[in-house]
Amino acid sequence: MLDAHVEFRALESILKKFGVKHGDVLYVASDITMLMYKVRNTYNIESIEEYDEYLNALVDKLQEIIGNDGTLLFPVFTWGFCRGEGFSIKESACEVGALNNWILKNRRDFQRTQHPMYSFMVWGKDARLLAGMQNIDGWGDDSPFAYLRENNATTLTFDILLGKCFTFKHYVERCLKVPWRYTKEFAGNYTDADGHTTEKIYSMYVRDLDIVFDPVSDIKEFAGKDIFKHAKWFDIDLWFMNCSEAFSVxxxxxxxxxxxxxxxxxxxxxxxxxxxxxxxxxISI
Structure with a gap:
């Protein structure tokens, strides 16, 4: 059994310092490449079972911090539906992070939300509410992104700068109906949790590919806004942000x-x- 209790107590202290508590909504995005490298060297991990043990303990700790009255979300975004590959709520792999894919495959206590491009693995008080959402628009007013704003969710990232990888801002763009994006519909085969496959249409507020731009990876433009908070844990960068506050900014x-x-x-x-x-x-089907 890996002895990571000290390390996880430190993580809990950091989250509490930044206001994360029982009953909160916590949205976690991550790049665990460096974390797994450090874990391997610290604990001399040699087997898949030991990696699984560590990741289970990490997810368990996050659940413990927010409690059963809280809600925990991990992104499992995938764009195969856009590419004509169809979507299976149980089988379609996540394209945005190894930890998220691991949760999809290994944690039966989580449910997956239904949108074929922008889905989440969810656990806790509002898991059933989120998994039952029927939003057609990935970033619409009835989507999990709206839920994050309305419920003062905290975004926590492991080793990802929020300014570089922050899908929530596309929800803001959708709310404003920015002129450089437009609604595009996609049709494809959709396999639900019961294994039934039908053809469905979903939409995404995509960017105009004729407009050339680079995403801003730093947060200098938001200096003084105090929406991005930083900490170090296990020599890994943690970033925190409240979605409701960020929405206004x-x-x-x-x-x-x-x-x-x-x-x-x-x-x-x-x-x-x-x-x-x-x-x-x-389009129509």
Whole structure:
């Protein structure tokens, strides 16, 4: 049995310092490459079973911190549905992180939400609510992203800078109906949790590919806004952010700062008067 109790107590202390408590909604995104390297060297791990033991203990600790009255979410985004590969709620692999994929395959206490591109593994008080959402639009007002805003969720990232990998900002763009994105519908085979396959249509607020930009990876534009908080754990960077607070900050940046905190546009300047730069793409089946 791996003895990581001291390490996990330190993690618990950090989360409590940044306000995470029983009953909270916690959204976790991660790159665990460096973490697993450190775990292997610290505990002399040699087997898959030992890695599984450690990851189980990590997820258990996060559950313990927020308690049964809290809700825990991990992203298991996948875009095979967009590529015409169909989607299976039980089988389609996550494309955004090894820990998330591990939870999908190994943790039966989690449920998967239903959108074929932007789904989450969820546990806790609101797991059934989230897993029952029927949102067609990945970032719509009835989506888990809206739930994160409405429930003051804390975003926690392991070894990922929030400014670089923050899908929540696309929900903000959707709320504002920014002109450089448009609604695109996708049709494909959808296999539900009972194994029934039907053809369905889902949508995503995609970016206009004719507009060239780089995502902003630093957080300088948000200096003084105090929405990004940082800590070190096990020599791993942790970043914290409240989704409700971030929503207002991103609204202000996009509307009043030409989205400089989000993007570096190369061949376009945000133009709200001319409307969206690409028409919506609707399909029927």
């Amino acid at each position: 991103y609204i202000d940046d996009i509307k009043n700062n030409d989205a400089r905190g989000c993007y570096k546009f190369k061949n376009y300047h945000p133009d709200w008067t001319s409307g969206q730069t690409h028409p919506d793409v609707k």
